[in-house]
Amino acid sequence: MKITRQEVAHVAQLARLRLSEGQMERLTGQLNDILASMEKLNQLDTAGVASTNHALELTGALREDEVRPSLERERVLANAPDSNGESFVVPRVI
């Protein structure tokens, strides 16, 4: 599979990244090199093989849904780029 420059632009949009022309050019070449090296996996027949998403599956990790102390709002908002003392403030959405 070859990734085109147009696809790179689409993926950048999905990933919320603004790429310069130079970056777009460079990434198209690099991603194609990397993807070509991954073609190797197609040498393997994996029909019927289960997928591993976690090397060690833990079961019963759920806990009771109880109210517990959390971080103080003031401390959390101290890191916010913009806040009104109660919530995060963001630029207009629409």
Next chain:
Amino acid sequence: MELHELTLEQARELLDRREVSAKELAQAFLDRIQATEPQVRAYLTVTPESALRQAEAADQALSAGRSGPLTGIPCGIKDVFCTKDLTTTAGSRILENFVPPFDATAVARLKRAGAVVLGKQNMDEFAMGSSTENSAFGPSHNPWDLKAIPGGSSGGSAASTAAGSCLFSIGTDTGGSIRQPASHCGVVGLKPTYGRVSRFGMIAFASSLDQAGPFCRTVAGAAQVLQAMAGHDPADSTSSPLPVPDYGQALKRGVKGLKLGVPKEYFVSGMDPEVEGATREAIKVLQGLGASTVEISLPHTEYALAVYYIIAPAECSSNLARFDGVKYGLSVRQEQADLMDMYLDTRSQGFGEEVVRRVMLGTYALSAGYYDAYYGKAGQVRTLIKEDFLAAFQEVDAIVSPVAPTAAFELGQKADDPLQMYLSDVLTLSVNLAGLPGMSLPSGFSPQGRPIGLQIIGPHFAEETVLAVGHAFQQATDHHAKRPAL
């Protein structure tokens, strides 16, 4: 001998006999940081005031007879661990001014054990890299040869441990980020079993692979640090509820009667002859100590790199979505900009080149139409890689191999070739895919005087075996006792 040349065990003895105070020890390491940082650049932040305060508290605990194995021991923390009220950057511009309101569990446990935190250590941005050259704040240098990389991503932590600017440090390992820099800097680096140490408060790279562990000059010291860090944490649902054994006790087991596997696929083409030579020599030492060895096969090894560079970027593209300019970190808001502009400008200006590359790769691999071909396929081959190890551990107690195909390369040498850079982790990343414990320890030097590491891999939760093999090796060799001329 100067205080910064002590091993963790020697420092422990001096503190316990009250021959040196924790405050004197902390001051000696702060002085050492001053002396070595201009060349090594292992730290991003140094915290002398809080270190001396913690050392005073340690002295009080020692006087009151309330001390543990790490009380008063000075350490460094990779800047990927959240530290309460102390800037935590993950090596990225996007977090340059981020001050967490809480401690990562691993850090909280070290503090509770009485360790003295000297500062935060340099790393590749978001732990993506093998050389620290991807740090937004400039690379660290290898104390053995300042022209060489210290390895990565936990390069600052490895370099500092080697330079004697801390007695131990903690890092994280997603594909080799503890073991490879440990190997390049000639120190011990241990990646525990996935789930052995809580990931809570570690800034996530790839959540199914990330694991925290110690750097130390000795295996015995690393065992004490792991003891303090390990154990179940209700804040991390993937942390294991299994009880934590006594790792200090495990060291005494030795290697007599153990069967060690040597995977033929781990002696790859392109490997430096001196790396292979040091590894074969180390195997002879272990045989001399009473271990038996057998050649084994891990047939899917050659696919690990491709699997890793699908799974890790896929997970990182998802984890790094949280850096949106809303809640913390950099936020670029041009006049008249809307929300989408803020996302795009913040992330493009905040992330470095390698992070952008991996987020792009991961987003592509997870995007509609490609998911099965990449992420789905990689998950299946990951199963085969894991099964290779499980089959091998039916036959052997542990696996020994090199850590990296070469000794440390020069700064700048691979910086423009991502695929070449990725290859330096080719012998470590299978261990993460399978969730196993793995350790690097010094096994010799290249003709240029750069360290070489031996990797010991154990079955899930068999850190005791890995530590026992490593400790026995260090009792019989003196590679770990050598110090860089700084």
